[in-house]
Amino acid sequence: MNAVLDVQGVDKAFRETRAVRDVSFSVHEGEIFGLLGPNGAGKSTLIRMMLDIYRPDEGSVLVFGHRMERGDLDRIGYLPEERGLYRKRKVIQVLRYLGQLKGLDATAATASADRWLLRLGMEEYRDKKVETLSKGNQQKIQLIGTLLGDPPLLVWDEPFSGLDPVNANQVRDLLLELRADGTTIVLSTHLMAQAEAICDRVGLISAGQLVLCGTLSEVRAAFGGEHGVVITDAPLEASEQWPEVTRVLSEEPCELGVRFTLILTAADALAARIQSGGHRLYELHRHRPTLEEVFLQAVAEPR
Amino acid sequence: MSSRTSPKRIATVARREFVATVSRPGYIATLLLLPLLMAFIAVLPAIAIALAGGTSEIMGLQPPGEISVIGVVDDTGHDIINDAFLSWHNADQESAAAQGRERPAGEEVLGDKLPEFLKDKQLTDRSDYGGFDEAWRIELRRYPDVDAARSAIIRDEAKAVYVFGDDWMETGQVRSLLPERGAMSVALFPGKLAVARLVRKSIAAPSMADARMVERLLKVMETYEETVRDPSKEAEDDPENALDQGIAMVLPVLFASFFSLSIFVASGYLLDGIGEEKENRVLEVLLASLTPEELLLGKIVGLGGAGLLQTSVLLVLGLIPMLAMGALSLGFGTIAAMALCAALGYIEYAAVMAASGAVAGNRQEGRQISAVFTLTASSPMFVLPVFMAAADGGVATFLSMFPPTAPMAMTMRLGLGDVPGWQLAVSVIGMAACGWLSWRVGSRVFRVAILLTGARPPLHRIWEWVRGR
Numbered sequence: 001m002n003a004v005l006d007v008q009g010v011d012k013a014f015r016e017t018r019a020v021r022d023v024s025f026s027v028h029e030g031e032i033f034g035l036l037g038p039n040g041a042g043k044s045t046l047i048r049m050m051l052d053i054y055r056p057d058e059g060s061v062l063v064f065g066h067r068m069e070r071g072d073l074d075r076i077g078y079l080p081e082e083r084g085l086y087r088k089r090k091v092i093q094v095l096r097y098l099g100q101l102k103g104l105d106a107t108a109a110t111a112s113a114d115r116w117l118l119r120l121g122m123e124e125y126r127d128k129k130v131e132t133l134s135k136g137n138q139q140k141i142q143l144i145g146t147l148l149g150d151p152p153l154l155v156w157d158e159p160f161s162g163l164d165p166v167n168a169n170q171v172r173d174l175l176l177e178l179r180a181d182g183t184t185i186v187l188s189t190h191l192m193a194q195a196e197a198i199c200d201r202v203g204l205i206s207a208g209q210l211v212l213c214g215t216l217s218e219v220r221a222a223f224g225g226e227h228g229v230v231i232t233d234a235p236l237e238a239s240e241q242w243p244e245v246t247r248v249l250s251e252e253p254c255e256l257g258v259r260f261t262l263i264l265t266a267a268d269a270l271a272a273r274i275q276s277g278g279h280r281l282y283e284l285h286r287h288r289p290t291l292e293e294v295f296l297q298a299v300a301e302p303r
Numbered sequence: 304m305s306s307r308t309s310p311k312r313i314a315t316v317a318r319r320e321f322v323a324t325v326s327r328p329g330y331i332a333t334l335l336l337l338p339l340l341m342a343f344i345a346v347l348p349a350i351a352i353a354l355a356g357g358t359s360e361i362m363g364l365q366p367p368g369e370i371s372v373i374g375v376v377d378d379t380g381h382d383i384i385n386d387a388f389l390s391w392h393n394a395d396q397e398s399a400a401a402q403g404r405e406r407p408a409g410e411e412v413l414g415d416k417l418p419e420f421l422k423d424k425q426l427t428d429r430s431d432y433g434g435f436d437e438a439w440r441i442e443l444r445r446y447p448d449v450d451a452a453r454s455a456i457i458r459d460e461a462k463a464v465y466v467f468g469d470d471w472m473e474t475g476q477v478r479s480l481l482p483e484r485g486a487m488s489v490a491l492f493p494g495k496l497a498v499a500r501l502v503r504k505s506i507a508a509p510s511m512a513d514a515r516m517v518e519r520l521l522k523v524m525e526t527y528e529e530t531v532r533d534p535s536k537e538a539e540d541d542p543e544n545a546l547d548q549g550i551a552m553v554l555p556v557l558f559a560s561f562f563s564l565s566i567f568v569a570s571g572y573l574l575d576g577i578g579e580e581k582e583n584r585v586l587e588v589l590l591a592s593l594t595p596e597e598l599l600l601g602k603i604v605g606l607g608g609a610g611l612l613q614t615s616v617l618l619v620l621g622l623i624p625m626l627a628m629g630a631l632s633l634g635f636g637t638i639a640a641m642a643l644c645a646a647l648g649y650i651e652y653a654a655v656m657a658a659s660g661a662v663a664g665n666r667q668e669g670r671q672i673s674a675v676f677t678l679t680a681s682s683p684m685f686v687l688p689v690f691m692a693a694a695d696g697g698v699a700t701f702l703s704m705f706p707p708t709a710p711m712a713m714t715m716r717l718g719l720g721d722v723p724g725w726q727l728a729v730s731v732i733g734m735a736a737c738g739w740l741s742w743r744v745g746s747r748v749f750r751v752a753i754l755l756t757g758a759r760p761p762l763h764r765i766w767e768w769v770r771g772r
Binding site: 015048051053070073074076077078079080082083084085086087089097098100101102103142145146 | 308309311312315316319323583584585587588589590591592593594754764
């Protein structure tokens with residue numbers, strides 16, 4: 001599969017702070033790649049390096065198979081985290097300008113803007129001033145601004161922030177439609193549920209480092225597979241005595257003993273070992289970890 | 304990134320910045336107020352004279368109510384002055400002055416004096432028609448020859464003398480002898496209307512119905528000016544002339560300052576525009592489609608254009624009338640040199656102003672930072688008396704060749720008098736070099752600082768950016 005974006009060993013420091021450390025990953029053509037991490041993890045800095053707004057101290061970024069060129073800016077729709085619009089101008093004026101900056105002439109920019117306004121049900125705001133729009137609608141106008149000229153690569157930083165659930169679903173559907181049309185999308189978000197629902201692959205960033213990268217099943221597997229909740233009086237821990245316990249994520253005393261949240265390798269074997277050791281097992285249930293759990297785990301203990 | 308800049312994008316940004324700026328209410332208000340300000344400056348001499356208790360030089364005539372003598376010399380050989388009408392005119396003016404009457408009597412009968420075939424024709428223009436400005440009282444006096452006319456002007460008997468030479472019949476050209484005037488005078492051929500009326504009425508008499516006269520009747524006077532100097536008069540001894548000279552010095556300086564002002568106006572738009580975009584968080588959206596250099600260049604060009612428009616309006620609506628009235632005596636070359644200095648000044652300051660806007664957290668902070676540059680650029684105005692006293696002195700010369708102060712200092716010097724060519728050349732080269740340096744420094748800081756939020760970075764950090772670290 002072709003790599004539309006190839007980030008290799010990039011490093012960026014701002015004075016004493018190393019914002020990004022030796023990050024490498026690729027984004028393949030036609031996929032939605034989720035760049036996940038908490039606030040301040042280095043996602044936006046990484047994205048700015050991907051777009052040549054910042055230059056990496058070390059490493060390289062290839063876009064469409066080569067180092068970024070001036071013309072590539074016209075093929076990338078970028079929604080920054082810090083974003084706004086000319087508040088005193090009309091929606092169509094702003095969109096036309098943004099389209100022209102992408103290399104469209106005024107007529108083509110207007111036509112493209114009208115098409116996307118219609119598709120997102122925003123046509124009634126076409127001739128309204130930006131400042132009269134709600135925050136959510138302004139956000140949708142900003143999204144449209146990145147879609148003008150139908151760029152093959154979209155880089156959206158926190159596209160769901162400020163959107164109500166209805167609009168968030170609309171944007172999610174839009175992302176899926178764009179992917180179906182062959183658009184490659186890099187999505188930076190801290191909303192794990194959204195990412196889990198739409199991303200083909202994810203990269204988890206914590207403290208400037210890429211702690212995990214791959215498909216959802218790959219990152220789950222990388223963190224030990226199953227999660228389980230066990231209520232018992234046995235002193236469970238990740239040790240030779242309890243080989244089925246990969247990691248204890250949390251333990252809380254409760255009426256019957258202790259409530260453990262664990263990463264397990266074999267739940268049935270663990271149950272047998274607890275009971276054979278003379279301990280009481282009150283409850284054991286297991287589930288596939290959510291992306292959020294994987295993320296929290298990865299952030300708590302980066303590999 | 305290779306192929307760093309796209310002229311098309313720069314043009315798009317420039318066009319947007321220009322349109323957004325010129326459609327601002329503040330810009331439009333300034334555009335309308337500038338000509339008014341210039342008009343004020345144009346009449347400043349009159350105000351100055353009035354305040355100084357001066358006499359009648361404003362219009363080249365005696366004050367309303369008093370009678371001014373306007374002379375006529377008929378060297379045409381066709382006897383185009385009818386003495387009977389001349390006497391009637393003077394009698395009528397005397398009685399008008401005595402009665403406080405405004406319009407001359409019998410004006411309405413002029414049509415009757417025209418030959419029949421001319422009555423239905425549209426006469427060439429109103430001023431040539433030969434009416435009166437009702438506010439002024441004019442006694443017409445015939446002088447036998449040009450020498451007598453010159454003497455009359457030198458002894459301040461006549462305010463102007465119109466000489467109809469022997470080529471008048473063919474050309475219609477009339478020489479206007481006028482006394483030497485200072486910058487305060489706005490006289491435009493005083494008494495011409497009365498003289499034209501006198502001649503028209505004279506030659507329109509039935510006895511004068513000659514085909515060539517008819518042509519002259521259609522266009523009586525195409526006037527050109529000749530100043531009569533009094534060689535015995537020492538200009539320095541005349542306090543009114545001294546006032547003239549003072550104003551003659553102030554006007555070009557004021558004019559020069561308008562040129563320099565355009566630097567700050569355009570740079571101010573740049574500063575405000577970036578501050579506004581920073582506050583609106585539009586900058587990173589733009590950087591998704593533009594390189595920082597394209598954005599900066601587009602802004603500089605677009606907002607420079609907005610400043611240029613203002614300067615052009617200033618030139619057209621302010622300069623031309625001032626030159627026409629003789630209130631400002633600057634040659635085209637001088638004005639072009641001033642414009643060049645202003646343009647280079649803008650280039651010098653635009654990039655650093657933009658960098659100031661980028662470094663600042665908001666518009667107000669941007670203005671505070673940029674005050675350093677504004678004060679530096681305008682510092683020659685603080686030592687204006689030094690320039691007035693000696694425009695080619697050491698201080699003025701240094702400031703006009705020191706690039707940061709050169710834009711304003713050199714325009715002031717150009718307004719005050721001749722500047723040696725080599726000094727202008729050194730100044731221009733210095734400003735161009737400083738402009739290039741400013742671009743290098745400003746664009747580097749702009750590139751790094753444009754996405755900064757929060758506290759303003761310390762100076763040593765900015766210095767690191769300048770050094771490319």
